Amino acid sequence: xxxxxxxxxxxxxxxxxxxxxxxxxxxxxxxxxxxxxxxxxxxxxxxxxxxxxxxxxxxxxxxxxxxxxxxxxxxxxxxxxxxxxxxxxxxxxxxxxxxxxxxxxxxxxxxxxxxxxxxxxxxxxxxxxxxxxxxxxxxxxxxxxxxxxxxxxxxxxxxxxxxxxxxxxxxxxxxxxxxxxxxxxxxxxxxxxxxxxxxxxxxxxxxxxxxxxxxxxxxxxxxxxxxxxxxxxxxxxxxxxxxxxxxxxxxxxxxxxxxxxxxxxxxxxxxxxxxxxxxxxxxxxxxxxxxxxxxxxxxxxxxxxxxxxxxxxxxxxxxxxxxxxxxxxxxxxxxxxxxxxxxxxxxxxxxxxxxxxxxxxxxxxxxxxxxxxxxxxxxxxxxxxxxxxxxxxxxxxxxxxxxxxxxxxxxxxxxxxxxxxxxxxxxxxxxxxxxxxxxxxxxxxxxxxxxxx
Numbered sequence: 001x002x003x004x005x006x007x008x009x010x011x012x013x014x015x016x017x018x019x020x021x022x023x024x025x026x027x028x029x030x031x032x033x034x035x036x037x038x039x040x041x042x043x044x045x046x047x048x049x050x051x052x053x054x055x056x057x058x059x060x061x062x063x064x065x066x067x068x069x070x071x072x073x074x075x076x077x078x079x080x081x082x083x084x085x086x087x088x089x090x091x092x093x094x095x096x097x098x099x100x101x102x103x104x105x106x107x108x109x110x111x112x113x114x115x116x117x118x119x120x121x122x123x124x125x126x127x128x129x130x131x132x133x134x135x136x137x138x139x140x141x142x143x144x145x146x147x148x149x150x151x152x153x154x155x156x157x158x159x160x161x162x163x164x165x166x167x168x169x170x171x172x173x174x175x176x177x178x179x180x181x182x183x184x185x186x187x188x189x190x191x192x193x194x195x196x197x198x199x200x201x202x203x204x205x206x207x208x209x210x211x212x213x214x215x216x217x218x219x220x221x222x223x224x225x226x227x228x229x230x231x232x233x234x235x236x237x238x239x240x241x242x243x244x245x246x247x248x249x250x251x252x253x254x255x256x257x258x259x260x261x262x263x264x265x266x267x268x269x270x271x272x273x274x275x276x277x278x279x280x281x282x283x284x285x286x287x288x289x290x291x292x293x294x295x296x297x298x299x300x301x302x303x304x305x306x307x308x309x310x311x312x313x314x315x316x317x318x319x320x321x322x323x324x325x326x327x328x329x330x331x332x333x334x335x336x337x338x339x340x341x342x343x344x345x346x347x348x349x350x351x352x353x354x355x356x357x358x359x360x361x362x363x364x365x366x367x368x369x370x371x372x373x374x375x376x377x378x379x380x381x382x383x384x385x386x387x388x389x390x391x392x393x394x395x396x397x398x399x400x401x402x403x404x405x406x407x408x409x410x411x412x413x414x415x416x417x418x419x420x421x422x423x424x425x426x427x428x429x430x431x432x433x434x435x436x437x438x439x440x441x442x443x444x445x446x447x448x449x450x451x452x453x
Contacts (some may be wrong), residue, residue: 004061006057006064007064008060009151010114011113011114015035015039019047020049020203021049022049023304025046025048031047038110038112039107040107040110047101048102049300050175051297052098055079059141070143071142072140076092076139086290090330099139100130102126103129103130106125113150116156130142165177170218171269172214176201176218177226179197194234195241197211212234219246228248228249268292269296277304280308285322291322294330298330308335310326311329311335314329376427377427380426381427383430384426399422399426399428407421
């Protein structure tokens, strides 16, 4: 038997043990997902995704090779190497994070667990415990005995090829691979409603027009990366209802190897966030696997903002040795301080801009006030000059009568500034009269000359 073949329970190929949405999984805690057929999935920590599925299958493979021993001791280096990942602190951290995810997963079948003969109820965890030896740094991992027993299948299992599983990369293609491995038992053709397929995976898409193109892309990836080739055809039975028809055929290894050689490139997940992060990298670095892998890993663990700020930090500060500089920045979040400094600088700049705008508005208001005052003064003076001498004398008497006692005393004694005070008072009354003439009713003068004295 191929050393890469792993016994896998048909029940957990039919129902998902890990999920597609890596961003949601990274940011969610305490998730419960229920299938309409009695499958209940709980994750107390982050929800496992494709990367976690690869780690779990590898651990199952090691347990299987040891006659399904529940406990194993492995090196982190060997796990990453055998999973085709670059041994580095980035992936050491991701491996430990994955073990914590599986430790916090619980699965329950409510009368829907099939053992090949009967349906029953079962409730189990995946990993009971794990730890790192402080001296050797080896991982000590203990599987749940119920989980291992279930994975043995007792006659109701399928084999999953670990080498093919880890090579697929695309979460959708990997999950579809699980479903197809389960569904082609003693037959070469399998049909399913497109909407039901989306629910089984599960996918966000809910309409055949959105589901089918993605399934076709996933099938093409499976055909490139595995020994088994699938032909996908569709058949519409009515509006909004489309049947997916899968046909299986096996190709020779020589043909497959030539296909793989032609397509051996590093493929990044098809996500706008990851594409945006790659565009932040220097052009020469955007296709380097040893750069893209840690970027994607930290995106899965920390999110897009975390990775973006550390890429920007590296771009700004790395004069040489870009790769190790970026790895250290990602591990230690060097970009956080730079982001905080940039934010502080933006706030200072915003305050200065606001202050400058306020000063400009204040200056504009003052200029407007002075202009209005000057215009009012000219109008008042013109009005006074148009009066007869008697009317002007009456205006002067009225102005003196309305003055406060202190100012009146200065004006009558012709003290310092008395002439200016009298003119201001007269101009104020003149403006009031002009307003009454123009509006037909009394209006307070806009020129508050008297108040200034």
